[in-house]
Amino acid sequence: MENVLITGTTSGIGKAFAEKFASMGNNIILVSRDMQKLKQQQLYLQNQYHVTVNLIAYDLTKEDAADLIMEQIGNWNIPIDFLVNNAGFNECGLFSQTDISKEIKMIDLHIRFITQLTKRILSIMEKNNYGHILNIGSTGSFIPSPSDAVYSATKAYIMSFSNALYGEYRNTRIKITLLCPGATETEFARKANIEQTLLFKYAVMKPDKVVKIAYPKIIKGKRFIIPGIYNKLLVFFSKIMPIDITNKLTMIMMNSH
Ligand SMILES: NC(=O)c1ccc[n+]([C@@H]2O[C@H](COP(=O)([O-])OP(=O)(O)OC[C@H]3O[C@@H](n4cnc5c(N)ncnc54)[C@H](OP(=O)(O)O)[C@@H]3O)[C@@H](O)[C@H]2O)c1
Structure with a gap:
């Protein structure tokens, strides 16, 4: 038990991971903004799996979010064995037309917050000489995406960060894994108003399936995971195709049909 x-x-991939980890008998700390949804989730997981579930409701784009989490887990005296850096969102569209305040919040959440929290949690893991960090990237981590420029750039940061930490900890008992899902049926596309794009019309995976594929690989300590053959092919071809072609294809995928 960890x-x-x-x-x-409170939704999507993080919700599916919470259920998976609880079903394996682990105690969970759930972090999101919506306390009401968190409480419902806590009740469900505790009743269903008889594990301890603690809650932190906070906006992780806030500057003091990592401090607040560390203070809370310190008060509870819970040593964290496993961190899943999953919270994220998208602000999609041509860069000249997107909302810069949302993009800055995305950079705050996907880059600044993850960096701060990971450093603090790693210091606990180093003391215990044990731990695992799972970072949620995206197929967009590999593909600079016209019509989604800032999102894909933040996910490229997460990939680079995760792979570099993997190198730093590879001969220790601390594991670092990067999971790069493709289009997944969660609240993500609806919130970003991209449900009608080609990307979200075909080969969309359910979050439970993402977790089902990824979980055994995560536990083995794999460096990175791309769930599903379609997503693997997408990444493979994006690596071998000239940037002009991937740019054009990405624009088509991000357009509404
Ligand atoms: N869905 C996809 O197609 C897809 C593809 C590749 C990668 N991903 C990545 O997968 C991760 C999970 O996304 P999802 O698809 O599961 O989306 P989702 O259903 O919208 O879930 C996002 C979760 O993050 C939380 N969250 C968002 N902003 C937050 C903030 N400022 N502070 C605290 N919590 C916040 C939300 O909770 P509250 O709103 O209750 O706070 C929600 O629980 C993200 O990192 C996303 O980039 C998704």
């Missing part, structure tokens, strides 16, 4: 801290658990 203590698992997961960000962004």
Whole structure:
């Protein structure tokens, strides 16, 4: 039994991970903004799996979010064995037309917050000489995306950050894994108003399936995971195709049909 801290658990991939980790008998700390949804999730997981579930409701784009989480887990005296950096969102569209305040919040959440929290949690893991961090990237981590420029750039940061940490900890008992899902049927596309794009019309995976594929690989300590053959092919071809072609194809995928 481990203590698992997961960000962004009230829907989608984070919710599916919370259920998976709880079903394996782990105690969970759920972190998201919506306290009402968190309480419902806590009741469900505790009743269903008889594990301890603690809650932190906070906006992780706030500057003091990592401090607040560390203070809370310190007060509870819970040593974190597993961190899932999952919370995220998208502000999509041509860069000249997107909302810069949302993009800055995205950079705050996907880059600044993850960096701060990971550093603080790693210091606990180093003391215990044990731990695992799972970072949620995206197929967009590999593909600079016209019509989604800032999102894909933040996910490229997460990939680079995660792979570099993997190198730093590879001969220790601390594991670092990067999971790069493609289009997944969660609240993500609806919130970003991209449900009608080609990307979200075909080969969309259910979050439970993402977790089902990824979980055994995560536990083995794999460096990175791309769930599903379609997503693997997407990444493969994006690596071998000239940028002009991937740019054009990405524009088509991000357009509404
Ligand atoms: N869905 C996809 O197609 C897809 C593809 C590749 C990668 N991903 C990545 O997968 C991760 C999970 O996304 P999802 O698809 O599961 O989306 P989702 O259903 O919208 O879930 C996002 C979760 O993050 C939380 N969250 C968002 N902003 C937050 C903030 N400022 N502070 C605290 N919590 C916040 C939300 O909770 P509250 O709103 O209750 O706070 C929610 O629980 C993200 O990192 C996303 O980039 C998704």
